[in-house]
Amino acid sequence: MQITVDGENVTLEPGGDGFELFPDKNIIAMFVNGEEVDLAYKFQENDQTSAITIDSDAGLRILRHSVAHIAAQAVQDLYEAKLGIGPPIEDGFYYDFMIDEPLTEQDLAKIQKRMKEIVKSSQRFTRRVVSEAEAREEMSAEPLKLELLDRRSESLDEGNVEVDAGELTIYDNIDRNGETKWKDLCRGPHVPNTRIADKGFALTRVSAAYWLGDQSRQSLQRVYGTAWPDAESLAEYKERLEEAARRDHRKLGQELDLFSFPSEIGSGLPxxxxxxxxxxxxxxxxxxxxxxxxxxxxxxxxxxxxxxxxxxxxxxxxxxxxxxxxxxxDSEYDQEGELKKQGQxxxxxxxxxxxxxxxxxxxxxxxxxxxxxxxxxxxxxxxxxxxxxxxxxxxxxxxxxxxxxxxxxxxxxxxxxxxxxxxxxxxxxxxxxxxxxxxxxxxxxxxxxxxxxxxxxxxxxxxxxxxxxxxxxxxxxxxxxxxxxxxxxxxxxxxxxxxxxxxxxxxxxxxxxxxxxxxxxxxxxxxxxxxxxxxxxxxxxxxxxxxxxYAGHFPPWLAPVQVACVPITENQHEYLLDFADTLKEQGIRVEVDLSDERMQKKIRNHTMSKIPFIVIAGDSDEAESAVSFRYRDGTQRNGIKLEQAVEEIMDAVASREQV
RNA sequence: GCCGGCAUGGCGCAACUGGUAGCGCAUCCGACUUGUAAUCGGAAGGUUAGGGGUUCAAGUCCCCUUGCCGGCUCCA
Missing domain, CATH: 3.30.930.10 (Bira Bifunctional Protein; Domain 2)
Incomplete structure (x- = not known):
């Protein structure tokens, strides 16, 4: 049997499938004639195929969708829940459930634990073509799936081939003993085995979501998760979330004393x-x-x-x-309470x-x-x-x-x-x-x-x-x-x-x-x-x-305080006050820290308030009419002559550059 | 608007199954005067978002309101 792999002709025994062709464990599915299919697919004469690796866009989608199935299996193991839909989304997936009791964070932990067990139990995702009648029979306990089937037939009636006009398939999750542990009506494809999800997934949150996004429909419980090819990628993803949290303007606005939302004023009024x-x-x-x-x-x-x-x-x-x-x-009423003047x-x-x-x-x-x-x-x-x-x-x-x-x-x-x-x-x-x-x-x-x-x-x-x-x-x-x-x-x-x-x-x-x-x-x-x-x-x-x-590190032209001056000892107070006056005359927003904190503490304070220039001066600086610069990232430059220091600060502000 | 969660001094947090609120930072006072991210000591500060209820007793339980958080829907 002849097929084409990445444009190259390859000869394969009849009945050969993707597992044979792509033994590499990083390959979890494949394209056949433009369609994404499982590795279990048995090739036909003249098929054109190429591999889908787990870290490709298509591969990640398939992985995430598969983990969504694992989540759904875990939820149904633990709760009386009916299945909604569970697609991959950016960086992860969700699965919607009809369930009496709303899920909590604790539930999430339990579900995740159960998912780990499922993953370890090494279940195979197995595709099975069914007729609509069979699908209805097998999904008889899943009202939302039945509705999807209804919708499918409706759209077929209208000649709309958009929604899965092709064959209906059910994916069985089969464990090592050949026992079917769970199944879902699904177009696929899926990763071959739950083990592939191994260390790279996590549930992230629960919330409510309307069935089919329709406000008039019932509210379902949505479980969100993320999935990656390996633990490192998952850790990177979590780090990305943490970075975003560190940059959250609501948090920075509080920390840097920029704005607030007094509840006395009302919601959404800063x-x-x-x-x-x-x-x-x-x-x-x-x-x-x-x-x-x-x-x-x-x-x-x-x-x-x-x-x-x-x-x-x-x-x-x-x-x-x-x-x-x-x-x-502007309405006015007379003594009898009759409207005298129509207001507006x-x-x-x-x-x-x-x-x-x-x-x-x-x-x-x-x-x-x-x-x-x-x-x-x-x-x-x-x-x-x-x-x-x-x-x-x-x-x-x-x-x-x-x-x-x-x-x-x-x-x-x-x-x-x-x-x-x-x-x-x-x-x-x-x-x-x-x-x-x-x-x-x-x-x-x-x-x-x-x-x-x-x-x-x-x-x-x-x-x-x-x-x-x-x-x-x-x-x-x-x-x-x-x-x-x-x-x-x-x-x-x-x-x-x-x-x-x-x-x-x-x-x-x-x-x-x-x-x-x-x-x-x-x-x-x-x-x-x-x-x-x-x-x-x-x-x-x-x-x-x-x-x-800017993560709160505003460039000098925007920074609320552009320069903070820190004297090493009291002896430099005058010196720095003079320096600050020079800057002020040029319209620079500058403060001199005359408090009796230790200078290390002052540096810490001003660094934390993300001031772009910390200007430090001690005896030796004063002796040579110079100052030291310290930037937010901790780098320092010593012995900058006063005129040059002023010029540099002015330039940074005028050019609107970041420092 | 819908579902769920949360609300404790300025900020970040603590207070087991209900038993009359603690800590750190910040603040104020005092001492110290110090070369690149936290000096030491002391003081003051909250009746636990607001209102109602249960109870001998509520920060802890229930209800309502307000606000916030995560989503859904929406975003001219």
Whole structure:
């Protein structure tokens, strides 16, 4: 029998399978004619195959999915639980269960212990093709699996071949004695044997999850886990989690005294302390400067508005759920309690656009004024549901670095290009360098405004401009809001996590609703196009992302305290105070530590508060008009002359570099 | 909004099955004056998120509210 292995012709005995062909233990499955299959697969004439190693992307998915099965077996060994689904996910897997009692952390430990036993018992994953009737029979005690079978037949009826139109398979877990210990309806493939999971897995958490992600369906218990080819990779993964935890902006915000969320104020409503305040101020000042240079004009608008504005804008129609409920004011009653004056509703604003648009509409506009760019640090309030607020990244009150650009059709492409370049430059100034773009286009449904033609044109324009940056462009079909397509900038942080930062959003809706126009060179009235864009997204969120990106080690230009001076003895107090004065005159944020702690303690304190420059001086330094630098990583440089020290600090701040 | 967990001085934590709150850091006072990540001694500080209940007795048990955490759903 002839088959092709990695493009090479190989001769195999009839009935030969993957175990024969790939004896290497690191190979856990294989591709056959493009499909992932078990090693137990018996080759057919002319099959094309290649190995799947355990550490490849496909291999890891298969491993994780297999460990999900082991978890499910363990759960069913220990509890009365019905099976949901158990797919691999990034870095791990989950399995959903219908179970009466919610699982706890203690349960997790028990389940993991049981999993270890299953792994050690060396069970084989064995594939078996079944008819639908057989599958229903064997899964008769598993209502959720039966529902999946129902759904499968429904979609087959509709000619939808997406969901496993192929044969149905059950995987049996068979132990050394040939006894079937467990089975699951599953497409596979799987690792050959539970032992392969050996030392590289761990359960990580439990939570609830809706069946099939549907809020109206029942809540299941979801067990999350992770799985890796070996113990080292698992340890590395755990270390990665710990690193992320160390960088958590909520923790750093507390430790570095940057911001807090007083419960007296309410959920999702942060206050910035002086140390966080100065960072914000520097960020905002820099942003203002850049916007001025880029031709933006600054506007200011209130935080609340009468209901009617949001009726015109459509927010109440489309997004009232995300808005704080209204406050009703100005009603007046006479002595009999009869309504004398109809009051009205005011809403906290969830977006700035209607306000900017009113500024546009305050007088007639000429094409000569376009593009008109209105910028504001606009405070908005959104009623985020109670379960979703999260540190600074998901809040109920925030400040957007928001701008609305009013442009003509002809100017659109160039303006988008400018904005995109502006965004990327600005993000780079903040130390983010690794980006990709996402283009969200129209949903196929009819939930959109404007005509399809205009959408198509605009999407094409966005796409062209995005491609021209040379950055990776990911399509997000159907991801657009109802009012227009958008480009979003995704940035990767220092430990490789991606964050959605800026968005550039076209709007076909508001110009219509507010009946915007400008007078063109032809003397006729035309409708401008509105571009929404926020570069940071929200200041709060960006602040959180930067904190995690830098792990609290803000570069000198952003650091709340840029220089801490530590005298070796009291004799240097004057000397360092003079030095600090010189820096202060240059606008440097500097402190001299005159406390009566020992200098080792002072160094420790300032290192822990992550101050970029610790400047130390003793007698010998003073004698030669010098100081010593100590950086956050513990490195030191001695004997730096005063003028040079000042210059270096100033340079580091001015260049916005990290030290 | 849903499921589960948590809530003790500024911060991090302790207090066995209910028996009238402890420790470290920080703070304040005093002593010490010291070349690169914690000097020593002393003092002050909480009625245990808020409210209600059970009990002779509640930080420990029950209920409600608020907030936080992990997910789900959502994120204009």
């Amino acid at each position: 206050v910035f302390h002086p140390k966080g305040g100065i960072i914000r101020q520097v960020m905002e000042d820099y942003s203002r400067k850049k916007h001025l240079e880029e031709g933006y004009e600054f506007v200011y608008t209130p935080h609340i508005s009468k209901q009617n504005l949001f009726e015109i804008s459509g927010h109440l129609q489309w997004y009232s759920e995300g808005m704080f409920p209204p406050m009703h004011i 509703n005011y809403y906290l604003k969830p977006m700035n656009c209607p306000f900017h648009i009113l500024i546009y509409k305050s007088r007639s506009r000429s094409y000569r004024e376009l593009p008109l760019r209105m910028f504001e640090f606009g405070s908005v309030y959104r009623y985020e549901k109670s379960g979703v607020v999260h540190g600074l990244t998901r809040v109920r009150g925030m400040t957007q670095d928001d701008a609305h650009l009013f442009v003509t059709q002809e100017q659109l492409a160039e303006e988008i290009e400018k904005v995109l370049q502006f965004v990327l430059d600005l993000l780079r100034d903040y130390g983010l360098n690794d980006f990709y773009l996402e283009l969200s286009s129209r949903d196929d449904g009819d939930k959109f405004v404007g005509d399809a033609k205009a959408w198509e044109l605009a999407t094409e324009t966005l796409s062209k401009v995005a491609s021209a940056t040379g950055l990776e462009l990911v399509a997000d079909p159907g991801g657009a809001a109802f009012y227009g397509p958008k480009i979003s900038v995704q940035a990767k942080d220092a430990i490789g996590r991606t964050w959605q930062m800026s968005t550039i959003q076209l709007d076909f809706n508001l110009p219509e609703r507010f009946d915007l126009e400008y007078v063109g060179s032809d003397g006729e009235k035309h409708r401008p196009i509105v571009l929404h864009r926020a570069l940071f997204g929200s200041i709060e969120r960006f602040f959180g992302v930067l904190t995690e990106h």
